[in-house]
Amino acid sequence: MIRLETSIGGFPLLNPVICGSGEPVMTEAGIRAALRAGAAGVIAKSVNEQPEAGRQLDRADYVRLDAGGVPTTGRGVSLFNRSGLTQRDTADWFAAIAGIDREARPQGKFVAASIVFAGADGAVSIAAQARQAGLRVFELNVGAPHASEAAPGAIAQETDPDRLTGLVRRVRAATEGMQLWVKLTGLSSNLPALAIAAQRGGADAVCMMGRFMALVPDLDTFAPVLGTSAAYGGGWALPIVCRFLALTRRATGGALPLIGTNGVRSGGDVLRMALCGAGAIELLSVIMHEGFGGLTRVINELESFLAVRDLTFRDLIGRSADALAGYAEQPETPGRWREFVPPETLSETDSLA
Numbered sequence: 211m212i213r214l215e216t217s218i219g220g221f222p223l224l225n226p227v228i229c230g231s232g233e234p235v236m237t238e239a240g241i242r243a244a245l246r247a248g249a250a251g252v253i254a255k256s257v258n259e260q261p262e263a264g265r266q267l268d269r270a271d272y273v274r275l276d277a278g279g280v281p282t283t284g285r286g287v288s289l290f291n292r293s294g295l296t297q298r299d300t301a302d303w304f305a306a307i308a309g310i311d312r313e314a315r316p317q318g319k320f321v322a323a324s325i326v327f328a329g330a331d332g333a334v335s336i337a338a339q340a341r342q343a344g345l346r347v348f349e350l351n352v353g354a355p356h357a358s359e360a361a362p363g364a365i366a367q368e369t370d371p372d373r374l375t376g377l378v379r380r381v382r383a384a385t386e387g388m389q390l391w392v393k394l395t396g397l398s399s400n401l402p403a404l405a406i407a408a409q410r411g412g413a414d415a416v417c418m419m420g421r422f423m424a425l426v427p428d429l430d431t432f433a434p435v436l437g438t439s440a441a442y443g444g445g446w447a448l449p450i451v452c453r454f455l456a457l458t459r460r461a462t463g464g465a466l467p468l469i470g471t472n473g474v475r476s477g478g479d480v481l482r483m484a485l486c487g488a489g490a491i492e493l494l495s496v497i498m499h500e501g502f503g504g505l506t507r508v509i510n511e512l513e514s515f516l517a518v519r520d521l522t523f524r525d526l527i528g529r530s531a532d533a534l535a536g537y538a539e540q541p542e543t544p545g546r547w548r549e550f551v552p553p554e555t556l557s558e559t560d561s562l563a
């Protein structure tokens with residue numbers, strides 16, 4: 211479907227919906243299911259060089275929350291979880307996913323390797339292994355939300371632009387000829403600076419932004435749900451991501467390909483991120499709420515929206531971002547605030563009785 215075609219820099223995609231890294235794609239069967247469901251590509255479950263990060267999977271736990279933020283045994287709309295990394299041997303995992311990538315390539319699809327960053331030497335060595343396995347895309351996640359809670363050294367977050375440039379430069383050297391995408395944290399407000407830092411280091415694209423850390427108190431037990439802080443995402447996150455996409459597009463003059471992640475639940479959400487500058491999106495929670503069919507639903511919704519209006523996906527990239535104005539540029543509308551307060555605020559009554 212030409213209407214849905216897009217690209218990340220020079221890397222063509224059949225459509226903008228990429229299955230993000232996570233437990234649903236921690237097996238070959240899961241990766242194949244995501245591709246069958248229509249995803250343009252899959253970021254396979256992340257690895258890193260720290261055995262502790264894999265061991266953390268045994269302490270992972272997950273709960274679905276309803277629209278009121280309350281744990282539910284139903285499908286839910288938000289995920290609250292602590293996660294861990296795959297326990298598969300990295301060489302074995304990369305050989306397996308490279309095999310699926312080779313099968314997917316003639317269909318115009320891809321499977322990417324991913325690392326959740328723990329340290330520069332490990333990242334360089336794992337990047338080199340991905341290249342050796344014949345993979346075409348490497349995603350370097352420097353912003354996994356669990357860094358603050360994980361065992362010391364298991365996962366690290368990089369929020370310093372200069373250090374990030376140095377790290378990306380080293381990983382770039384180990385991934386010659388591959389796409390190098392850098393996934394940034396949601397727990398920092400300097401996303402545009404981090405994106406520029408990644409671009410300076412030689413990244414082909416940045417993916418933003420990771421989920422947030424949260425605490426969900428339980429009104430029945432009065433204890434924290436899951437017993438710990440954990441990563442939290444949901445449709446509510448999308449406008450926040452959109453703003454950072456737009457600010458980053460502006461800061462980079464539109465020259466750095468952007469991938470949106472965190473909060474996409476529908477075809478309309480894919481477009482919202484595209485309007486703010488994303489050339490593609492990575493989604494995951496939808497699959498944990500409704501299965502791999504969620505990918506097909508999102509792609510179908512996207513296609514119908516565009517078909518009804520006879521638009522292509524590319525037509526829309528960056529349109530809202532480029533129209534974004536500042537407060538001072540807005541016309542003055544004195545007294546507008548009065549329309550948004552209760553009548554008592556505006557009454558003449560001045561007694562407490």
Ligand SMILES: Cc1cc2nc3c(=O)[nH]c(=O)nc-3n(C[C@H](O)[C@H](O)[C@H](O)COP(=O)(O)O)c2cc1C
Pocket residue numbers: 230231232233255256289291293294295324326351393420421443444471472473474492493494495496
């Ligand atoms: C259970 C779970 C596990 C995840 N594991 C990883 C991971 O190993 N590596 C990674 O880069 N991102 C990981 N993510 C982040 C997702 O790839 C995605 O960026 C994020 O969930 C936001 O998108 P969503 O709102 O569509 O879920 C994980 C997310 C969840 C919910």
